Amino acid sequence: MHVTAQEIEDRIRNAIPVSHLEIEDHSSGCGENYSIVLVSEAFDGKNTLARHRFVNELLKDELARIHAFSQKTYTPKQWEALLAKVS
Structure with a gap:
């Protein structure tokens, strides 16, 4: 059974506070290849590796079903700084 973007979103939003979330399906709708941009205060004090491990653990059931x-x-502060650079 394929994974939907809604499943990913629901799992994330039910587990941590989310300031910003983008989910992109790169598999033309078949649910096999996703990328996300996630901004949360839950990442404060965590390095990138710790954040990724945290998200991977959070989505372990969904990740087992995708390719x-x-x-x-990002933390909210990092996200604001990134947006300021872009504009």
């Missing part, structure tokens, strides 16, 4: 998954994780 590829990539993530970018």
Whole structure:
């Protein structure tokens, strides 16, 4: 059974506070390849590896059913700084 973007979103939003979340299906709708951008205060004090491990553990059931998954994780402060650079 394939994974939907809604399943990923629900799992994340039910587990941690989310300031911003983007989920992109790179598999043309078949649910096999996702990327996310996730901004949460839950990442404060965690390095990138710890954040990714945290998200991987959170989504372990969904990740077992998909082929590829990539993530970018930011604290709200990092996200604001990134947006300021872009604009």
